[in-house]
Amino acid sequence: MKNNKTIKWGIIGLGNIANQFAADLLLLDDAHLFAVASRDHGKAIEFAKKYDCLKAYDSYDMLFKDDQVDIIYIATPHDSHAELSIKALENGKHVLCEKPLALSYKDAVRMVEASKKHNKFFMEAFWTRFIPSVQEVLAKINQGIIGDVKHIKADFAFYADEKQGGRLFDKNLGGGALFDIGVYPLFLSYIMLGIPKEITAKSIDHKNGIDLQTSMILQYENAQAVLHASIISESDMNATISGTQGHIQLNSPWYIADGYSVSKNGNEENFSLPNLGTGYTHEAIECHDCIRNNQIESQLWSHQNCLDLSKITDEIKTQIGLEF
Incomplete structure (x- = not known):
């Protein structure tokens, strides 16, 4: 072409x-x-x-x-x-x-x-994966700007009214928190730290079997990620990556951040990176x-990246007893 x-x-x-x-x-x-x-x-x-x-x-x-x-x-x-x-x-x-x-x-x-x-x-x-803020933050972390990453905190949560219906609460359509929005914080942990050694996940379930809220701890060799997804509670939609020499916070809502801040030695520097359109x-x-x-395939989000994230999500699905 x-x-x-x-x-x-x-x-x-x-x-x-x-x-x-x-x-x-x-x-x-x-x-x-x-x-x-x-x-x-x-x-x-x-x-x-x-x-x-x-x-x-x-x-x-x-x-x-x-x-x-x-x-x-x-x-x-x-x-x-x-x-x-x-x-x-x-x-x-x-x-x-x-x-x-x-x-x-x-x-x-x-x-x-x-x-x-x-x-x-x-x-x-x-x-x-492709918005400017995430690309730049990942590059800076790989350059060691905050030292070795030791902890990631990220959530994606909002209150959805079940009375209004829709696919979020429909098990036949793959509804629930994990697959709809939980993949976002899992994605962030994966691109920063890779595949975890161990995963612990707990959920609050709906009577129809979908997960309404799921909390996850991903254990790495020398780091942890504490992640959360919910369709029954609000959150600040923040994401913080903490290292041995400082921390980076993506602007809220982090999954479509228009900038980020770097905090080191008591000083904070802010960066603005607007997205094109939404x-x-x-x-x-x-x-x-x-x-x-x-x-x-893309080199930024490759076939293997897709499969790795799917496998991580599958493990959590098994742990919380989610079946489709």
Whole structure:
């Protein structure tokens, strides 16, 4: 694919996240939202009009078979990620799949294998990995600016009203705190410290079997991460990385931080790094770069990174007795 060619996107699953992603695509000169699909054709038509999109399908298969679409963003509920991603790859499409990649490590492996088999780019849509603040903080930590990292504290929590319904409380759609938002603090610990030696997790469960709140301690050789996810309580959405020579705090909400602070020797220095749009632009740019360079995976969030995080999440799922 030539570097100056506009990359044509398709979107499957037209909910809130898809709306934010589509709005961010409009900010990129080399991106074109070309087609969308929903089993509700009226919803697809409305979405397409809103974002100046040429085609609106009432069938996912029709979008898969559209030979003008380069890459498909899959933003459906968690339970369908694996099958839709694999089907898109089988139809010769590059794929950006919303997190969590799948509801089991076994399915995540199948998705990566499909990418390799069909030689198509595939990435989990962990947008936080690509925002400027996280990129810069990770670089500074690797440079040793706060010494050796010994402790990470991160949470992602909000109160959701079950009476309003929705997928968060729907077990059939992969609802609950761990898979919807718990993967964020797990991701932060993973990119900073890697794979833990030991995991301890406890949850508060719903009567239908999903986890409403889960707290996790990840034990490393010489460090710990204390993480929390909840859909029944509020939090400050802070993330702090503490080392032997200081600490770094990502601005709240940390998963879409617009800056960070470094505290050392009693002094604090603040850094401002606004995101482009909501922040989904940065992962879209990474997709473009990889596709143009004929890469089937990103070096910043690789297939192995996706699988590692899936395996960590799977271990916690087992510990808290979560079954889908």
